[in-house]
C-alpha cells in the first residue's frame with residue numbers, strides 16, 4: 001500500500017479551561033490518496049479541534065501527525081506554513097475572500113505566496129481552476145458581486161491553486177442551500193476521482209456525509225466508527 005497522505009497516530013488534545021479537559025482521545029486513522037472522507041458527530045465532540053491539528057495549525061497536541069509520510073511534530077512554524085501552503089487546501093464555512101481583489105487574484109494568492117510560478121503561468125492555472133468550478137466567467141468580478149454558492153466555488157478554486165494532496169473542509173457547505181451543496185459535493189468527488197486528491201470534510205449534513213466514501217464518526221473526542 002502506498003504511504004497515506006495523512007496519518008494520525010494516537011492524537012490527544014487538552015484545553016486548560018481553567019481546569020484541564022481532554023477534548024480529543026487517542027485519535028488514529030489514515031487517509032489514502034484519492035479518498036473522500038467525511039467527519040461527523042454532535043456539536044462539541046471535537047471535529048474542528050481535530051481538523052485544526054491535522055491541518056498543522058494547532059501544534060499543541062499529544063501523539064503523532066504525519067503528512068505525506070513525514071512527521072510534523074518536530075517542524076518549525078515556518079516549515080509548517082510551507083507544508084500547509086504546498087500540500088493542504090482549506091475550505092471553510094465562510095469563504096474569507098478578499099473583497100478588494102478580483103476573483104482571479106483571490107484564487108492566485110496562495111500561489112503567489114508559494115512563489116513557484118511566474119504571474120502569467122499562475123494566472124493561467126487560476127483560470128483552469130475557475131473553469132473546473134464552472135465560474136471562469138466571473139474571474140474579473142469582485143467577490144461581493146457573486147452569489148453565496150459562487151463565492152464558495154471561488155474559495156474552493158483558491159484551495160486548489162497549489163494542487164494540494166489533501167483538501168480539508170470545516171463545514172464547507174454549511175452556508176449553502178441544498179442545490180449548491182450538491183454542486184460542491186460533486187466537485188469534491190471529481191477531485192478525488194480524477195485528480196486523486198484526498199478529502200477530509202467536517203459536515204453536519206447527513207445527506208452529504210452519506211454520499212462520501214468513508215464516514216468518520218466522532219463522539220466525546222473519540223472516533224467511534
Ligand SMILES: Nc1ncnc2c1ncn2[C@@H]1O[C@H](COP(=O)(O)OP(=O)(O)OP(=O)(O)O)[C@@H](O)[C@H]1O
Nearest residue numbers: 015016017023041042043044045046047048049050
Ligand atoms: N480554546 C478552547 N478552550 C477551551 N475549550 C475549547 C476550546 N476550543 C474548543 N473547546 C472545547 O472543545 C470541545 C470540542 O470543540 P470543537 O469545536 O472541536 O467541537 P466540534 O465538534 O467542531 O463542534 P461544532 O460541531 O459545534 O463545530 C468543546 O467542548 C469545546 O467547548
